[in-house]
Amino acid sequence: MVMQNSLQITTNASAAYDDDGRPKRTGNLKSAVAHIITAVIGSGVLSLAWSISQLGWIGGPIALLSCATATYISSNILSDCYRSPDPVTGKRNYSYIDAVRVNLGTKRTYVAGFLQLLSLYVTSVAYVITTATSLRAIMRSNCYHKEGHDAPCSYGGNLYMVLFGLVQIVMSFIPDLHNMTWLSVIAAIMSFSYSFIGLGLGISTVIKNGRIMGSLTGVQTVNVAGKIWLIFQAIGDISFSYPYPMLLLEIQDTLESPPSENKTMKKASVISIAITTFFYLCCGCFGYAAFGDAAPGNLLTGFGFYEPFWLIDIANVCIIIHLVGGYQIFSQPIYSAADRWCSKKYPNSDFVNDFQKVKLPLLPAFEINLFRFCFRTTYVISTTGLAILFPYFNQILGVLGGINFWPLAIYFPVEMYFVQMKIGAWTKKWILLRIFSFACFLVTMMGFIGSFEGIIREKLK
Template sequence: MNNTPKMVDENSSAAATTTVSHHHDASLYDDDGRPKRKGTVWTTSSHIITAVIGSGVLSLAWSIAQLGWIAGPIVMIFFSLVTLYTSYFLADSYRVGDPVTGKRSYTYMEAIGNILGGKNFIFCGIMQYMNLYGTAIGYTIGAAMSMMAITKTDCIHSSHGKNSCHVSGNRYIIWFGAIQLLFSQIPNFHKMGLLSILAAVMSFTYSLIGLALGIAQISENGTFKGTIAGAEAETQAKKVWAIFQALGNIAFAYSYSNILIEIQDTIKSPFEVRTMKTATNVSIATTTAFYVLCGCIGYGAFGNSAPGNLLTAFDKPFWLIDIANLALVIHLVGAYQVYSQPLFAFVEEQATKRWQVTGKEHKIQIPILPSYNLNTFRLVWRSLFVVVTTFIAMLVPFFNDILGVIGALGFWPLTVYFPVEMYIKQKKMPKWSGSWIFLQSLSMFCLLVTVAAMIGSVVGIIVDLDAYKPFSASL
């Protein structure tokens, strides 16, 4: 087995004090000596929903517009089934060997190291943390667009439609970054329960509003718009690129496998696997229903002209659109943290392991709230992470294209390849058996989808760059 790092609970410096293997009080500590995990089906579902139902849901109407009425819904359901299927494999990979007493893997990367080892461990780390970082950038862009939309709709309403209300996006990207400077100091996943629940509620809020507005638009139109083949393009090549990009956007909308093990590590023992699978069933079923409804209703409302961000297509009632956009911003505050926490923990653990960097703890008493231990290293490094992420979001604010690239990067390796390979290894599945051939065929097909999505999204970014000036995002 590979020597893989263990993620810390509070932070790198606190690991020694929170991991007390010599302590035998089963009411306070789990079998690995760490403080009792308290996660349930509902907290786990909230983490998953916060991660899954994100800004990606707003691009689904555009994605279906590229694929058409038949292929669009089929592709969405296909991605949901693949995600559900492979999530079971990942849930079984949390412990090595026995599902109740086996050695825990605290992170996705560590699960790869414990089961597959070798180069897989390094490849997984590169793909996972690149994907997590890219998601943080994508969510920063998405939140800024929603804040811009609020300003623009209010301006248009107050001017009674006389003002075109051009809105620059840089300040909103900076504002979101400033908010994340504060929330990035949450120590770890175990302290994020309330934020995840709030974010999950917000995701349902703006999804339901988008759904209701779409239904109202269809009622006003008197018919469902859209075609079997989807939107036309100037050339056949552009049509192909758009389809590929749509695949990437849909893949991004379902991506959460790269943080599944980290979420599972918050679940109460000894029910980690059962709870994770139940929460996955609840979450994927819920999100798929929302996705199909929002995507299809949005496409039915606007047809082949469906925008990349569904909420930008509506201009009334302005107050309801503002609520939806505000809910999206609040949701993305939590989703940003859900995706960033594994990366935070990895860097802090590595800094402690390699360079003995721990940082000093400063106890801060906050009125009404419990006291907070401020870690110097955590403060500096996480703040730097947020600043750089914010800067990149200002530099390349291409919402749909960024989502497509992120979805393509993470879908095959993290959602399909590694879970399949770990399942085959753990089950000691014979090579060339029926099950082995099926799983490898599924993996190869998803690889082709990933390559296609990556090509389409990169082409989209190249096209956008032709007419774009850096730091000039606007709506």
């Protein structure tokens, strides 16, 4: 009897932990899709009508589908790098950086780590800008409704950025990505909501106009150089709208097993990319069809749509709620990296490792770590401050696309896959993946250069 009880206790204990000794992961296909959609369908969807207007009816959809294909390939090969050396039974790599370290060595780990943290950081800045833009759009929408479309309804964005920062300081008390499934589900619902609203308004405007606006080659400019810069910037915006590989392994680390994590992640990626591409094509193409060359940089805040004003307000509220969750999805890997590094560097520090229980009126008790509080608060303040200094929506998105598309979404996953799967040089698969990587490198350079030129142009105005 004693032996049976002992065996039962041991079995229950092992069932509560995974093969690496960590608490049992409970994520599944649905939660992975929610995390991905929250990370992918964000502020980028709102700039797609403008991007397609620069590329035209031929180049716009081709660019979208090409980015979708590239993201599908990179997510598939990266999901096989979660465990090493075997993608099913090997040792877990808890993060993107862990996978780079195991497969590619220390030197390239520093480069990948810097680029990943920079990309996540600048994405957080973009979300601060977008949230302020949406809050300002709500105020302007109500003003236009009351005073008329020609009224001088002008509102600053700095106050709204500060308010968003205060909300994010509170949200940063969420310990880690494993505790954020509920937030991702809410954010994903919000992203569908405002995407549907934007799509519906675009369709209704096309019907009202009685014709499809736009041209095969896009916006006509005074000179060729101006057209090239805008095409490059549009490519950068589109490339920003898709890739999530710098978060893929962190999301994969939340999945239960069996089935194997890479199998679930590949299914989640296919579903998410298919849903995303459908929404992107619909929102971008109907936005362009509605406004043609006059498509605004941000579909729901650029005021191509004025009425019904209450629907515009609802769409922007959905954007704001989504970005509250999206900001945390992109910030949590930075928080986790800082926590791990400081815990390893200062294992005996009470400031870094001790948790204090806090009880506030009307709220349940929670634990707070002083290092986390100080670091995360400083992080939010810095992103808010940078957003105030550089409030350029489309240009920031393009620079982001340049930072993360080729290096993080293509180059490192391809290089890790070569090592993981022991693919020899000059084999058929090696050649095809090299060509794929180089083509994506050219896209990244075009997007980065065009968007950086746009920021300089805006700053000099």
